[in-house]
Amino acid sequence: MKIRFINALILTMEEERPLFYGEVHVEGNRLTYVGPADEFNEPFDRIINAEGNLLMPGFKNAHTHSPMTFLRSYADDLPLYEWLHKAVFPLEDKLQPGDQYVLSKVAFAEYLTSGVTACFDMYYSPLETAQAAIDVGFRAALVGTVTKYKESVCEMKAAFHTINKMHPLVNYHLGFHAEYTSTPEILKELAKAAHELKVPIWSHISETENEVQECIKRHGVTPAVYFDKLGLYKYGGGGFHGVHFTDEDFAVYKKHGLHIVTNPSSNTKLASGIAPINQFLKEGINVAIGTDGPASNNALDFFREMWLVTGLAKLREQDAAVVDAYDVLKMATVNGAEAMGLNEAKYLSVGSLADLIMLDMQQPNMQPVNNIEKNIVYAGSKVNVLLTMIDGKILYEDGEFHLDEPISEIYRKAQEITERLKR
Secondary structure, X not given: OEEEEEEEEEOOOOOOOOOEEEEEEEEOOEEEEEEOOOOOOOOOOEEEEOOOOEEEEOEEEEEXXXXXXXXXXXXXXXXXXXXXXXXXXXXHOOOOOOHHHHHHHHHHHHHHHOOEEEEEEEOOOHHHHHHHHHHHOOEEEEEOOEOOOOOOHHHXXXXXXXXXXXXXXXXEEEEEOOHHHOOHHHXXXXXXXXXXXXOOEEEEEOOOHHHHHHHHHHHOOOHHHHHHHOOOOOOOEEEEEOOOOOHHHHHHHHHHOOEEEEOHHHHHHOOOOOOOHHHHHHXXXXXXXXXXXXXXXXXXXXXXXXXXXXXHHHHHHOOOOOOXXXXXXXXXXXXXXXXXXXXXXXXXXXXXXXOEEEEOOOOHHHOOOOOHHHHHHHHOOHHHEEEEEEOOEEEEEOOEEOOOOOHHHHHHHHHHHHHHHHO
């Protein structure tokens, strides 16, 4: 299908290319023109008048647990360890085949309303989440969740080989839940798998102070240093959260060119702490943004995450000048794409994947106009998302979903699963 967006304000997120008015052409799943308005004689299947609204790359939710929608607002107001062991794990044990397929679709729909065009998803039974993404038309990078309780390294490797051949919309990365849910034997096996496949590896890391201190008691070093000693980072990767990092941890991440994904809403709600974002930036470490899952957040609202990244950083450093809003917008788009291995979805540029969003500039929170990029971070809202396109297909437009089944049916099935799990 050939689609032409006209009369648009365009933010490509390319360095040294400022905002401009023009048009964007989509053919199939690629961008074929991004530039000033001109005369075009070729026919289009649809012409969309943006009416001065903003086109930009979609946001990349670089850490989440999409199927956990069944736990939204169920296990609240608890510290992390108690939240996991007394509320989350018991219900997860009741999940049946097919449940995660449905539950993931609820999260994908919510991402669309927030301008998110891709997620980096960590959860068990990844083939179900991958199939849900393919059927909906959502772009998903999935990552292993190896623990001493579930998902062996062997199962992770099988998923790696299967999912990476399933469909261009999905890919799979090696990963494990965390140091405290693994064993030294498992971690050594994970390192061997990363070396064998020559690919990056990911995990939760240094989310709480207790996690770090317990790791030091067991191994004499912090999680990042421990993983480095085991050879887990030879081919790159990174971690989710990174709230409690030491100078040695920063050195490990800088040495291996690792990525960190910050999750401010979840870390705030679980009282885990405020990540040292300003220090990550000073060290030249790539920072991306994630919502974390709907059990610990509970919203999957990317605008809220962006605001908290810069707001909490300023509060932590007691300096209103740190973590510029434009840097945050880059974290939400370009940096997230790099972390997830989606280098063809970083910019609005000719040849890039057609993963884009349209933001309503006529809403009062976008007026009067001074600095649009910073206003997206400081004042933007889900109310501004007019359209979300992934792989050249419009999946959300003017409040309506265009999915593989009615949204009401997805909600009905998800509620039935949730009620069964609580019994």
